[in-house]
Amino acid sequence: MDALERFRQLAAWLADTDVALLELRGSQTLLRLVRDGATGDVVQEDAPDEARPGTTIVPAPTVGIVRHRHPLRDGPLASVGARVESGEPLALLQIGQMLLAVPAPRDGVVARLLANDGDAVGYGDPLIELQD
Amino acid sequence: MIEILSNSALATVQDLGREGGLRWGVGTSGAMDPLALAAGNLLLGNEESAAGIEIPVFPFRVRFAEDCAFAVTGADCAATLDERPLMPWSTYAARAGQVLNLGMPQGGAWRAARAYLCLAGGVDVPCVLNSRSTQLRGAFGGLEGRALRKGDTLRAGAPGHATRATGIGLVPPALVLPLQVDGCPAMRVLPAAEYEGYTAASREAFWTTAWKVTPQSDRYGYRLSGEALEPIAAMEMRSHGIVPGVIQVPPGGQPIVQMRDAQPSGGYPKLGTVIEADLWRLGQAPIGSRVRFIQTTWDEAVAAQGEIRAWLDESRRLLELRQGLRYAA
Numbered sequence: 001m002d003a004l005e006r007f008r009q010l011a012a013w014l015a016d017t018d019v020a021l022l023e024l025r026g027s028q029t030l031l032r033l034v035r036d037g038a039t040g041d042v043v044q045e046d047a048p049d050e051a052r053p054g055t056t057i058v059p060a061p062t063v064g065i066v067r068h069r070h071p072l073r074d075g076p077l078a079s080v081g082a083r084v085e086s087g088e089p090l091a092l093l094q095i096g097q098m099l100l101a102v103p104a105p106r107d108g109v110v111a112r113l114l115a116n117d118g119d120a121v122g123y124g125d126p127l128i129e130l131q132d
Numbered sequence: 133m134i135e136i137l138s139n140s141a142l143a144t145v146q147d148l149g150r151e152g153g154l155r156w157g158v159g160t161s162g163a164m165d166p167l168a169l170a171a172g173n174l175l176l177g178n179e180e181s182a183a184g185i186e187i188p189v190f191p192f193r194v195r196f197a198e199d200c201a202f203a204v205t206g207a208d209c210a211a212t213l214d215e216r217p218l219m220p221w222s223t224y225a226a227r228a229g230q231v232l233n234l235g236m237p238q239g240g241a242w243r244a245a246r247a248y249l250c251l252a253g254g255v256d257v258p259c260v261l262n263s264r265s266t267q268l269r270g271a272f273g274g275l276e277g278r279a280l281r282k283g284d285t286l287r288a289g290a291p292g293h294a295t296r297a298t299g300i301g302l303v304p305p306a307l308v309l310p311l312q313v314d315g316c317p318a319m320r321v322l323p324a325a326e327y328e329g330y331t332a333a334s335r336e337a338f339w340t341t342a343w344k345v346t347p348q349s350d351r352y353g354y355r356l357s358g359e360a361l362e363p364i365a366a367m368e369m370r371s372h373g374i375v376p377g378v379i380q381v382p383p384g385g386q387p388i389v390q391m392r393d394a395q396p397s398g399g400y401p402k403l404g405t406v407i408e409a410d411l412w413r414l415g416q417a418p419i420g421s422r423v424r425f426i427q428t429t430w431d432e433a434v435a436a437q438g439e440i441r442a443w444l445d446e447s448r449r450l451l452e453l454r455q456g457l458r459y460a461a
Contacts, residue, residue: 070301072221098450
């Protein structure tokens, strides 16, 4: 799907909802769709929270409430200093009663937690910093 | 296909139960925690009523002979796939040759007794009298009408490359719909036909004291211990029809709650009935734990069933939404 097709798809989804504003953040740009039948902006902005060399910022793959531990368990999924393998869940995003795992994109060590447990985050918001 | 690696005492294939057979003396069987089984099925895109494996004794090990998506719900038993820890109530995709191990149930936020292993497409065993549940007494249904043994193999209805992403989970209903009294899991109970035949002190004790789940508790019935329940006068009754949830009081005064493998008739007096919407809470109460009973009404019992239905419907809605978005992207 090319960018324009994705844009049309997003606009079509938005038209079916009562959502007033949709923002999608990429690595360098912010797409802002306003549901007034006309407005769609691509805004250039500074890349937020630029990853330091040797580190990876893990972004939220969807909107949700950040959970650093599974609700049935006491221990955290990933604590600072913990070594994690690619694919291992670093955090959960809760949407209603659904939980979505945020997998580690690569092997590494958890350097920083960039969102607090219970925070509402949007698509692309930084969640966790991994380092080599 | 999966192969059972452990001598899995009492693990059985269960679905949501065999309805409509009571007239022939065929009990319902089915999952002791139907909500956990249905949730595991929803996570995998199965029908809620698909069959899974109910596991009451741990550790439990299976090897996947082919790629297959699965979910483990019910008790959090520190599951691992080839030593890699898994989250409870969550989807995963096993590759051929991988070994799933379920350890001892963890305390955590919900102390539960039974885990459910659900497979993509459901566990494929023959349907007998409209159900795949194991009927142990009649020795039919499930796998050859018996508990699973080491070396048994079971087929998944839809093995192969997972169509659903891994790491999609649900918050267990024990946390979303909690019901406790003084820290004990509680079940709502409707007074039954012989309720008025017990002394006021015994009726009071039934509602206000904790009842211990004795080691003589299983899929047939939960034998509880506590203050002996005394009838005003001895009651002699002919055998009559009973269903899971019915609380019988034998002469010793220690109640027995009929569970999913209960026989369809009995002759002891009935003090009450655990409502259908809460029977899973008792089915998950571990041996040695204590439970409480809350008096309820018909209308409340129907409303409670509605809450269960709403939890399942909302789970399905969210999971389908997730699946739709994933597909469109």
